[in-house]
Amino acid sequence: MSRLIATVFYVGYLRPAPGTWGSLAALPLAWVIGSYTGFIGLVIATTLVFFAGLWATQAQTRGQDDHDPSEIVVDEVVGQWIALYPVVYGAGMMGIDLLALYPGWIGAFVLFRLFDIWKPWLVGHADARGDAMGVMLDDLWAGVFAAIGVSVLAALAHGVLM
Numbered sequence: 001m002s003r004l005i006a007t008v009f010y011v012g013y014l015r016p017a018p019g020t021w022g023s024l025a026a027l028p029l030a031w032v033i034g035s036y037t038g039f040i041g042l043v044i045a046t047t048l049v050f051f052a053g054l055w056a057t058q059a060q061t062r063g064q065d066d067h068d069p070s071e072i073v074v075d076e077v078v079g080q081w082i083a084l085y086p087v088v089y090g091a092g093m094m095g096i097d098l099l100a101l102y103p104g105w106i107g108a109f110v111l112f113r114l115f116d117i118w119k120p121w122l123v124g125h126a127d128a129r130g131d132a133m134g135v136m137l138d139d140l141w142a143g144v145f146a147a148i149g150v151s152v153l154a155a156l157a158h159g160v161l162m
Contacts, residue, residue, distance in 0.1 A: 002059035005052050005074055012071035022073025023113060026080035027105065034088040034098050042088050046081045050136060053078060057132040068127070068135045075139035079116060082143025083108040086151045107153050111146035120145070 007013060014021040033045050053074035061067050087104035091097065099105070116139060119127055123145065126137035155161045 002056040005056035006060045006072045008073050008077055012073040018070045018073055019076050019116060020113060022076035023080045023109060023116075025073070026077040027084075027109065029077065030081050030084050030088070031098055034084070034091070038092050039085070039089045042081060042085070046078055049074065049081070050078045050140070054132055054136050057135050061132055061135075067130045067132070072135065075136050076116065078136065079139030079141075079143035079146070080109070080112050082140060083112040083146035083150060085147050086154060090154065103157070104150055104154060107150050108146055111149040112142055115142035115145045 004010070008022055008025055011021050011025045012018045030042060034042050037044075056074060057072055060072060061069065084105065087101050087108055088098060090104070091101050115123055119138065119142075122141040123138050126134050126141055128134065129137070152161070
């Protein structure tokens with residue numbers, strides 16, 4: 001069970017760039033959750049997957065030298081969902097279909113991948129922990145930074161910050 005969760009149903013074994021595949025897998029899952037349960041449902045799902053991912057990552061890395069094997073991508077799902085929070089929230093507030101805000105989906109994906117790979121500031125500090133919590137937290141922070149970026153880009157696109 002821990003392998004199934006940690007690899008997000010074996011998506012983490014796709015090559016090349018398993019983290020990118022994990023982030024891509026998160027998108028349709030977020031769309032389903034957001035479409036049926038809205039923003040609050042996505043927040044609840046993110047919280048549940050965070051703790052399930054923490055458990056699964058601990059189980060999969062116990063006794064190993066590598067604290068963050070590339071096949072573990074449940075952390076990417078959590079981070080990608082957080083990056084999508086402004087999009088799902090905005091669509092809900094406007095009462096429109098989630099996919100109508102497709103530029104936000106693209107921005108959330110690109111920004112999340114950028115912060116996850118670059119690992120600035122809190123992302124890098126979390127990654128440096130060298131444990132399962134660090135695996136989960138670095139993507140959580142990358143998702144937060146991406147969500148902020150998505151919000152700023154949306155504000156610019158809609159003339160709020162001009």
